[in-house]
Amino acid sequence: MNWTWFHKWGSPKWFYQISGRWLPWLSAAAVLLIATGVVWGLAFAPPDYQQGNSFRIIYIHVPAAMLAQSCYVLLAVAGLVGLVWKMKIADVALQSAAPIGAWMTAIALLTGAIWGKPTWGSWWVWDARLTSMLILLFLYFGVIALGNAISNRDSAAKACAVLALVGVVNIPIIKYSVEWWNTLHQGATFKITERPAMPAEMWLPLLLMVLGFYCFFGAVLLMRMRLEVLKREARASWVKEEVAKQIEQGGVR
Amino acid sequence: MSFASFSEFLAMGHHGLYVWTAYGISLAVLALNVALPLLSRRRYLQEEARRLRRESQK
């Protein structure tokens, strides 16, 4: 049995079938969790005694920021798997996840800026967290731009993998150096996330939102990956059947 | 419920503008993220359908 052959051609079909079964459940969980979290966070959670109601923005900001960071780690892990074990599905995951991660970073930055206006009095403060987020956005742009610039898709995936690995080693260094820089220059005193002892009715909706965002990420990632698998494996007979079935079902002309 | 009335809920204690824009933009971005793969899937299937028709005519 030749295992490289197994990895190269065996996995996509398996992935497509399994992911097709997961996708509805993930989507339902995402909608349910995010809807509950939003209503709870907006209407039922008590206001913060210092920031009033503007603190409700953290129910979006924190999950987006967490997701943005873990998504970059996912890029690096997928890159490593793709480089070392030559798993094609990892290449697909890497390139499908990068745009979602960039969007999440953008959400975190935007909500951070909007939160900053009532809290700090200006739209943008060079706060350590926000600055790291901005740099993370640039790192995402780099991966996306490199992937688009290389026409050969195997090379593009490998190049992005190397870049993501270099980036993920750099991220902690960037994070610490930016934090250090921030303390030296006495930045904003309010931190969007650091707050002492949150009561349960404050952090429970946050937990729901975090879980919801992760499910959402999983669902969108699977959607992107499934399409990419169909495109890449267009020659395989099962893909031809699947595409024909989808065309018929969707009534696409 | 931490608000007495619906108008208070909308006002968010003078921070309504910020809270609602943050939530609005974020939910729009989330919706965009769902729409993009769906649209490109649809476009791909259309292309494939056209290609299959072209090939069957030959």
Add this chain to the structure above:
Amino acid sequence: MQGKNLPPRIFSPAPSPKVSLSLNSPLLEAVALACERDWRMLFERLELRLAAGEMLQISGPNGSGKTSLLRLLAGLMQPTAGDVLLNGQPLAKQRAELARNLLWIGHAAGIKGLLTAEENLIWLCALHQPASRDAIWQALEQVGLRGFEDVPCHTLSAGQQRRVALARLYLAAPPLWILDEPFTALDKAGVAQLERHLAQHCENGGMVVLTTHHTLANTPDGYRELDLGQQQP
């Protein structure tokens, strides 16, 4: 009947008596090789074996994947499907073994215009197989570059620059040569000399894989041609 469907293959080689030799112990093998570039399949299910004493000329129209095939065989590129085997083992796992056995001269031969012929060769030898300075001068003499040893290569003609690269074939060289368009820019005498040298290398048990558009006048016994133009599915 056949003539109606298939074009006659004028240059198809006569079955060589040495074919059995190639079945014995091929140094280099391609198994179900496929290469896709920019969403276009250049070739698929390509099989080839190369054993001691054989020369393989890869021909085909422009864009048929000749250079890509050479790069796959040299391990510079990864195949879309299939494997390239060296001594029966996948190429990717034995870089050092490949480096010992392979001499690769690509379309761009790795010659720096700012360096002299001698400096270029000293570096290439240090990179691959060590050679003495005398040996390098001798090789340069054999490719007709006597007196040009210490001239910067950008002042040489295109044919002379090609000769600098080809001088590596006259040094203590590994058995497998993969050459992409080695005859480019050479004059008639140079082409004839190189053909003889390649044939001799094969007679001595070496192996050559090359692409070229011209018909070889001087071929060894183990000569074969692979036409990628006719390999289309």
Add this chain to the structure above:
Amino acid sequence: MSNVFTLLVAREARLLFRRPAELANPLVFFAIVIALFPLAVGPESQLLQTLSPGLIWVAALLAVLLSLDGMFRSDFEDGSLEQWVLSSHPLALLVLAKVLAHWLFSGLALVLLAPLLALMLGLPGHCIPVLLMTLLLGTPVLSLLGAVGAALTVGLKRGGLLLALLILPLYIPVLILGSGALQASLQGLPVVGYLLWMASLAALAVTLTPFATAAGLAISVGE
């Protein structure tokens, strides 16, 4: 093996000295960028002195970046990289030699030019040793990290801008530490901590980036 290393450094040195303009260009660029700042923010010496650590480091960063685009380009175009990849010597070692040569002849010149420009910006003399130390520790990291980006973009038609996009975010720690050290010395604060951090960054870069660069080159050659 070490023989190949020294040979490659010598070869690169020879190549650079036969086309000295390529060495000079980043230096001239460095000087021009520094000269632009007083023209943009005004000649007031107190302001320039406060800004000088940041200005010097940003200009140095851009100058190194500019010199990086061509780092592997000619080797890629004339087929040298194919020979490197197929050699029995570890590609990471060859990369390290190449980057070392690049730094010795372009980074080091930058380090030597910097004090002159720093004095023009009004940086006091007692800060010059700190400036030299930070640049000596920081520019190798810039070259090593930049080599990764240069390797990944070498096969692309317009790789220069993309290279900047890929690499500049990764330069941020060096920028923060380098200009931070200078600012500290400007205020008479200790700088040893900064220098130690920069030294460890340099050590990390020397050990890790050659492998990433080698992988990048193999990918670009195999495209």
